[in-house]
Amino acid sequence: MLLGVSVLVFLLVHLVPGDPIRTAMGPRYDPEVYQRLSERAGFDQPLPVQYGQWLAGAVTGDLGVSFRTGRPVMGALLERLPATLTLAFASVVVALLIALPLGVLSAVRSGSKLDYAATVFSQVGISIPDFWMGILFILVFAEYLQILPASGYASLLDDPVAWLRHLLMPAVTIGVVSGSILTRFVRSSVLESLGQDYVRTARAKGLSERVVVTRHVLRNALIPFVTVTGLQLATLLGGVIIVEFVFAWPGLGLLALQAVDARDYTVLQGAVLLIATLFLLINLVVDLLYAWLDPRIKY
Amino acid sequence: MGAVAVSRQQRWLAFLRVVVANRLAAAGLVVIVLLALAAIFGEFLAPYPPSDLDVTSRLQPPSGAHPFGTDELGRDVLSRVIVGARVSVQVAAIAVGISLVAGVLTGLVAGYYGGRVDTVLMRLMDVLFAFPAILLAIAILAVLGPGLTNAMIAIGVVFTPIFARITRASVLSVREEVYVRAARSLGASDARLIALHVLPNVLAPVIVQTSISLAFAILNEAALSFLGLGVQPPRPSWGRMLFEGRGFVRQAWWMAVFPGAAIFVTVLSFNVLGDALRDALDPRQKSAIEARGGGGPA
């Protein structure tokens, strides 16, 4: 899988019409630098050889150097990684904080006003453009109320309060969108689980509805839910890229977009590869979690 | 064939009944019709030419003359929102068209022939699926260069795997049905089998997915234009207007609020309609709803 991804990422750059190094250097063209970059990139070799070299490098953490700055790509990526991981993790937390209680409640009280409200919320959340919501947040909280910073990032270690204040709006923006999609999945998997025979057995034992839901329904409902969440993370990571742009959050997504702007293809290549790898890693974790939740599956 | 036609007609009737019964779905349909009108007749409907500059009325708040206000160059935001519908509709329709054709073909071939063909094709789809959609679209546009046509191609490529997967799943479920095997044993050609027996069964899930994909295509096109990778100025597009409005959030909130609201309402309409379609066309989902609504333990 990862191999396929790497081929695709590799090909992306090599399908660029024209000479990517020349394009990247633009007006600052310097024949000497060009020569050096060109040799380093190995553009004179046949494609499969180039791919082999690039892959060998990638495995050992060498993704080449930036066509624009000449700095190693890996360094730039690692510099940006913590910000993206922070935002992604915080967004997942927000999404789950919304989706789990709302989805469970609306399933348990299916057909109630709360269920209806949850349905409306998730429909709105799925349809709202995340970048627009981010701008609306900036408009309300940064410009009008002036209680949160409009953009930027602070390190958790340097200033935890500033870190949280900067993190809040981007994380909520992504969290609401992902959370509203997940609310649907929680609701439908809880509903499905509620209709199962073992729930009737549990009720016939005299267990209270609360125990029936928490002990018997939830654990079973989580199994399909976890799978969906894994897939959903692709959307979430996509949201991270755009929201990083809206809030000038210095993560991988912003780096990728800057690289597109600068036509810095090695950096773009590295960023895309890293984000796709992250996504695959998350799915691996999800698979492990799945096995842990479901005793019927053993690896 | 007669039986199939009747059941299909019944399904469409069921869909219409859902639309009529469900006021939300009806509202969605109305919005989509308005959107189509705006996309076709935009210039005639707009109160001002969308690219007319008016330096004397820059950054005007909403008023009778300019219900949605004006932008930093004095252009009427309402007119630009109306005309901007065209880009959204065009990109979404063509992009989804590309992924529909590519995905359904891939899924049909993979599912029908199985074996190595299936493995190779679906592996390829899996690889495409391993990227966040917007990231893959960004990467494709980085290679092809920004622009309307390239945005269509990028979104089309990104949406292909989902159609391929859905189609393949339906084909697999139909392939071993008795009537298909019977037809094969009678010597029907592959093309005939696919067209006559497999394709009609694939239709319902694909129609539902098309509606959902249209919603996401509009979102993605807006996102790409917002990032400066889609439509290039001066052509009005909602995403691009949002990008420009973002720089003036402090002075002119209307520049960002109205184009975003247009995207939101459009996407919402497609999603609501997609849900109604699913209720009407997807029997599995339908039975789930009926089970919830009626009957009990028996």
Add this chain to the structure above:
Amino acid sequence: MSEPLLEVADLRIRFHTRRGVASVVNGVTWSVRPGETVAIVGESGSGKSVSTLAILGLVPQPPGEVSGSVRFEGRELVGASDADLRRMRGNDIAMVFQDPMTSLNPVLTVGRQITEALELHLGLRGDAARRRAAELLDQVGIPSPDRRLDSYPHQMSGGMRQRVMIAIALACDPKVLIADEPTTALDVTIQAQIVELIDGLQAERGMGVVWITHDLGVVAGLADRVLVMYGGQVVEEAPVSRLYASPAHPYTQGLLAALPVLGEHRDELQTIAGLPPDPSDLPPGCLFWPRCPKRLDARCQTERPVLRPAGPDHRVATFYDAGSEVASGA
């Protein structure tokens, strides 16, 4: 004779659906005494399962609507508070369900699913609960019960799982056991084992057993009394030997005729033609009228027969009179 444990009187259950009101159970009366086995027989959709769910208060309301009376040792259960019903469920009245494949929770160990009832009703915890659970598994005939406590349902066969279900039901020494087609999903040999198991446990404990089935054949060796349900009504009620010897309702006669007889070769299995009535559109007269081979037109179509005596402890709801036919034919 001892007092009845459980008395059901004029029980009615309706479901409000989008297509109208479905009358699933239409005035059912029966009772069960300690040590007695009552079999309720009927096709699927006859209302036999729903009526037992209603006893435990497990019919969701809405969309369901339950009326009439269900008394356990004199206490009224219809309309009782949820807390009272919960105290009674699994403790006084326990239930074994049809499909052991789906009736056990796949993600909890067998032991946990037994101990949670012990915890709830008897206050047993930790080792004490575990020991008791192992005893129960032993009693239902599961080998090496200690080890089995930590198994998950998917690691057991269908028969074993049904034994676990029975162990769960027996955990708190219930006075009434309701067995809802407990053998339908099992192989024939396993079926016999389960029947035997429940029979033995009943003799040991003096429970009242309500056995729900669609198969009159299962009933023969195990029930004291049989109720035949059709369209949400009891159409015939008799001691088991009498029912087999002289069934009075055309429907019961049809069911008995449909039973395969061991060693007897038949070219085709006899069945009753037609479908049970749609509970949301019940005919005004006898519910069995459309399928009845003995129907007398005018009266059967317009008037619904009620249960009337047809012999000692034998009641039937039909206008058809087997005796009179013989008489008039003579």
